[in-house]
Amino acid sequence: MEQSVVSVDVVALRFWGDDAAVRVGIAPRAVAPFTGELALPGVLLGRGERLVGAARRAVHTKLGVPEAAIGAVGQLVTFDEPNRDPRGPTLSIAMWAVVGPHAGPAQWVGFDAVPELAFDHNRIVDASRGLLAGLLWKDLTFTRALLGDEFPATRAVAAATALSGSRPDPANLNRTLAAIPGLARTTERRRVKATGRPAAVWAFDPEG
Structure with missing residues (x-):
């Protein structure tokens, strides 16, 4: 053979x-x-x-x-x-x-x-x-490599949309992010585009 x-x-x-x-x-x-x-x-x-x-x-x-x-x-x-x-x-x-x-x-x-x-x-x-x-959101090595150590929520939406082909429900996405070990919502808000609203910023624990 x-x-x-x-x-x-x-x-x-x-x-x-x-x-x-x-x-x-x-x-x-x-x-x-x-x-x-x-x-x-x-x-x-x-x-x-x-x-x-x-x-x-x-x-x-x-x-x-x-x-x-x-x-x-x-x-x-x-x-x-x-x-x-x-x-x-x-x-x-x-x-x-x-x-x-x-x-x-x-x-x-x-x-x-x-x-x-x-x-x-x-x-x-x-x-x-x-x-x-x-x-995405389950394999933290992949997620962190793609999104970085910190990212605004708009980037999370963009990544999820690009990979799944459909825009995620914001409330569901927020719950998903909140459940990820070592990831937390910060007090910072960041405007990604000049015309956009400031978005919440999420950050991984640097010790993680």
């Missing part, structure tokens, strides 16, 4: 500054197959390499993200369709990564604006979106 190789494909996310969208990093492939076509950053898992290390390598080499700008990384789901890669059977382990501000060359697109991608990468993005929405 032909043996599968293992690829690590990464849904790299950015959520910077005043941008209300959680965006996914894509870049043209430099090698065959699908040379020149847009794809998620991906690499073949090296002998003795851990998944997190491979994911960080993919984001750095394929998207041009400086290593220092790559934050938390985690595992999402495995895709085992035997014909997903024309080179032969390839098991794809989808990972997530959150990246900080940098001046790399990659394209960053919203979940609702992802173009046609190589391999089965559109399927990976679609499946990962739902999984990431489920991680």
